[in-house]
Amino acid sequence: MKKMIVRGGQKLSGEVTIGGAKNSTVALIPAAILADTPVKFDSVPAILDVRNLMLILNSMNVPSTFNHGELQLDPTHIKNVPLPGGAIKSLRASYYFMGALLGKFGEAVVGFPGGDNIGPRPIDQHIKGFRALGAKVVEKNDAVHITTGAGGLHGARIFFDIVSVGATINVLLAAVKAQGTTVIENAAKEPEIVDLATFLNNMGAQIRGAGTDVIRIKGVPTLKATNTHTIIPDRIEAGTYLAFAAANGEGVLVKNVITEHLEPFIAKLVEMGVYLEVNEDSVYVAGGHELTPVTVKTAPFPGFATDLQQPITPLLMKAKGDSTIIDTLYPERIKHISEMKRMGGLISSKDGVITVQHSTQLKGTTVKASEIRAGVALLGLALMSEGTTTIINAENILRGYERIVEKLRGLSVNIEIAED
Numbered sequence: 001m002k003k004m005i006v007r008g009g010q011k012l013s014g015e016v017t018i019g020g021a022k023n024s025t026v027a028l029i030p031a032a033i034l035a036d037t038p039v040k041f042d043s044v045p046a047i048l049d050v051r052n053l054m055l056i057l058n059s060m061n062v063p064s065t066f067n068h069g070e071l072q073l074d075p076t077h078i079k080n081v082p083l084p085g086g087a088i089k090s091l092r093a094s095y096y097f098m099g100a101l102l103g104k105f106g107e108a109v110v111g112f113p114g115g116d117n118i119g120p121r122p123i124d125q126h127i128k129g130f131r132a133l134g135a136k137v138v139e140k141n142d143a144v145h146i147t148t149g150a151g152g153l154h155g156a157r158i159f160f161d162i163v164s165v166g167a168t169i170n171v172l173l174a175a176v177k178a179q180g181t182t183v184i185e186n187a188a189k190e191p192e193i194v195d196l197a198t199f200l201n202n203m204g205a206q207i208r209g210a211g212t213d214v215i216r217i218k219g220v221p222t223l224k225a226t227n228t229h230t231i232i233p234d235r236i237e238a239g240t241y242l243a244f245a246a247a248n249g250e251g252v253l254v255k256n257v258i259t260e261h262l263e264p265f266i267a268k269l270v271e272m273g274v275y276l277e278v279n280e281d282s283v284y285v286a287g288g289h290e291l292t293p294v295t296v297k298t299a300p301f302p303g304f305a306t307d308l309q310q311p312i313t314p315l316l317m318k319a320k321g322d323s324t325i326i327d328t329l330y331p332e333r334i335k336h337i338s339e340m341k342r343m344g345g346l347i348s349s350k351d352g353v354i355t356v357q358h359s360t361q362l363k364g365t366t367v368k369a370s371e372i373r374a375g376v377a378l379l380g381l382a383l384m385s386e387g388t389t390t391i392i393n394a395e396n397i398l399r400g401y402e403r404i405v406e407k408l409r410g411l412s413v414n415i416e417i418a419e420d
């Protein structure tokens with residue numbers, strides 16, 4: 001296990017460059033097995049989720065190499081082996097192998113995924129989608145067994161009961177080579193879905209409407225990669241550094257940002273009184289602002305991302321008054337609260353409403369990163385606290401934040417990582 005040791009009370013300054021989006025990458029890698037050729041990605045983030053996906057690929061006879069942000073993989077001799085456990089349990093997005101294997105072979109056995117401890121995360125909509133495409137789905141022995149009959153998968157009209165990123169992507173992966181046309185209604189609109197559709201379309205897929213709530217997929221028999229796919233920047237990583245810079249910076253430039261992907265987040269910072277300069281592909285945050293409290297309500301894209309409600313929390317503690325957070329997607333995403341309280345943070349949660357008060361007596365201590373965004377929020381609070389904070393279970397942060405220690409050191413933060 002790893003721990004991060006952060007010395008607080010330092011001001012962030014300088015530049016930080018955002019890497020490729022975790023939530024695109026973890027969909028693109030399973031999607032790549034649909035290709036009949038080798039595949040190359042660049043701007044791939046150096047995160048633990050990528051390492052674990054490479055282990056899963058390896059178990060399927062798909063060799064891969066990852067150097068300097070470039071990931072190459074060769075699915076031409078892939079074997080459809082059952083994927084019941086092991087690395088599957090290490091990340092949520094391993095469930096994309098259900099859709100990808102189903103699309104490729106017409107069958108899949110994939111263990112129930114792991115991922116963040118952020119409350120219940122059912123996959124009923126994924127299964128509903130697979131069934132609509134003609135698959136038989138049985139859940140047994142902690143794994144999902146999916147098969148198709150002799151006719152294979154066929155296009156269908158699917159109306160999701162709730163907007164789900166994972167279900168939209170999984171059904172898209174299964175449908176891309178199915179016979180006929182699939183229409184997904186009430187689809188999720190996240191930029192990572194558009195990135196995935198761009199990758200697949202460049203390989204010959206016929207997907208229209210990604211980024212809107214109706215996606216049409218005309219099945220094609222084969223997919224071939226002819227060029228390198230560059231992954232979009234990580235909007236959640238960008239939002240995290242913007243929040244850190246606003247709370248504790250004295251001039252930070254966050255580079256490689258698609259600012260349109262962060263509109264509700266940037267609007268919230270402006271509403272709080274943070275002084276920002278939004279450039280074409282970067283955002284500059286100046287220091288020393290008077291902050292007013294706000295209400296944050298998470299929603300599917302283009303709403304305020306649930307993945308940013310914890311990272312913005314330390315900043316809310318700087319505002320003079322009470323702020324409110326309502327996470328409509330994951331009301332139980334509150335694992336940071338007890339740890340923040342131990343650091344002197346004035347924060348509480350009742351009936352799905354988190355109240356964050358102006359907190360001036362913050363002190364470092366040993367806290368636990370129980371999941372990625374809870375962990376990074378504690379890191380943000382550590383930067384504002386007096387003394388040293390030790391964050392244990394730091395792997396949960398490294399799962400999705402590439403080179404975070406180096407990036408923060410580049411912003412003059414005194415931070416180190418060590419074995420626990």
Ligand SMILES: CC(=O)N[C@H]1[C@@H](OP(=O)(O)OP(=O)(O)OC[C@H]2O[C@@H](n3ccc(=O)[nH]c3=O)[C@H](O)[C@@H]2O)O[C@H](CO)[C@@H](O)[C@@H]1O
Nearest residue numbers: 023093120121122123124125126163164165166167306329
């Ligand atoms: C790898 C990845 O991209 N992870 C993101 C993805 O997770 P993930 O794809 O798992 O999240 P979903 O968009 O599916 O979940 C949205 C909501 O729908 C519910 N739901 C989902 C599927 C289902 O079959 N039934 C159901 O009820 C969930 O419990 C949740 O309340 O989107 C979340 C919401 O933006 C983000 O927090 C995660 O970072």
Ligand SMILES: C=C(OP(=O)(O)O)C(=O)O
Nearest residue numbers: 092093115116307372373
């Ligand atoms: C919840 C998250 O990730 P995952 O879906 O991979 O668990 C996240 O990135 O905040």
